[in-house]
Amino acid sequence: MMEHTQLIDAIDIRTSIRAYDPDEIAEDQARQLRMTLDAINMLSGLDIQLVLDQPKVFADANASGHFTNAANYLALVGPKDNDEAREKAGFYAERVVLAATLYGLGTCWVGGSWNREEAARHCQTGRSKELYMGVVIGHPEHHLTYTSKKFEELAEIQRTHRESKSYEAFTRTMSAEAREAAPDWFKAGVEAARKAPSARNGQPILFSWDPQTGTAIAQIDPELNGPTATNDLGIAKLHFQIGAGSGEWGWGNGAMFIKQ
Template sequence: MAEHTQLIDAINIRTAVRAYDSEPIDDDTARQLEMALQPINLISDLDIQLVRDQPKVFAEANASGHLTNAANYLAIVGPKDDAEARERAGFYAERVVLTATLRGLGTLWVAGSWDRTEAARHCRVAGSQELYLAVVIGHPKDHLAYRAKSYEELCEIQRTHRPTKTFEQFTAPMDDAARAAAPDWFRAGVEAAMKAPSAMNRQPITFSYNSADDTAAAHIDPAAGDEHWALNDLGIAKLHFQVGSGQGQWAWGDGGLFIHK
């Protein structure tokens, strides 16, 4: 894995990890993650925090076997009642997830498999803020064996670890002719977004390309049944698309445009 240090490499190997080793995140790794969080919180107007060694937050999920040895998490904190902030939370917290992936750590976005009240006791949440979601983080089970796998082996695990919607489903607003005419950067962006995590694996985001102004757009599919977490999933999918496309910038919001640069 040492030679694979780009975010697209992380996208190609990231999977949802539910089983962790009991070995704690060491101080040096924690400092590196904190250093990654500082600029992200500055530009995002969020307060994403690394919280270590709090297994009570996941006690029920650990006891049921839904999770194993979950004890550390990223607390994703942002302004109350702010739809754009929820989208930014998905975008920027997934950026941290990909950084953690490149460091050999496992992650899992959680919406229901945690004790939100207990989690809030161990992080900073001001009166004008709320705790949106959490990301479990830690060493994957048998992590030394995991780190010994080749990049190609990890890519194959990612490719087969879950079902996914097709490229055609991800580009449902387009017809076949429009798909065939779309540039390579658009296809690469969509293919990266197809590997993005989403609530209950609903994959509620679709993309379209407009040849008239050479822009892409991201849309929330209301039929996906993801009304509670759709904005967070929109942010995650946009981040994956942006990384996959090579270079460009999104406008926030459902239907926001992507300008490729």
């Protein structure tokens, strides 16, 4: 894995890890993560926090077998009742997830499969902020074997890990002709978004390309607009942006991506 250091490489090998080794995250890895978080929080205005060694947060999930040895997490903290901040939390926390993937760590987004009250006790929120969601983080089970695998092996694991919606499903608001005529950067962006995590693997985000303006649009599928869809929108936008190569999204449902 060492020769693969780009975020697009992380997209190609990242999977949701539910079983972890009990080994602690090494001090140098924790320091790398916190440095990444410092930069991300300054850029986003969020307060994403790394919380280590709190297995009580996942006691029920570990006991049921939903997780194994889950104990560490990223706490996604931001302003209360703010949809844009929730979207940013998805976008920027996934950026940390991809960095952690390149460090050889495993991750899994969590919404309901943890003790939220216990999780909130170990992070700082204050009166004006709230805990949106979390991301389990740690060493994947048998991690020494896992991290010794070649990039191509990890990419194959990701490819067969779960089913993903097709390019056609992600772009179902477009005609067949428009899908075919879309530029390569748009198709590459959608391909990266197909590999993005989402709540219950619902993949509720739709993408379209406007030939008149040359911009892409991301929107929440109205048929799949649940409580975590705004977070999923941010995650999918990040994957699309990395896959497209360059460009920038506006915030919000239905916002445009301007290719640079």
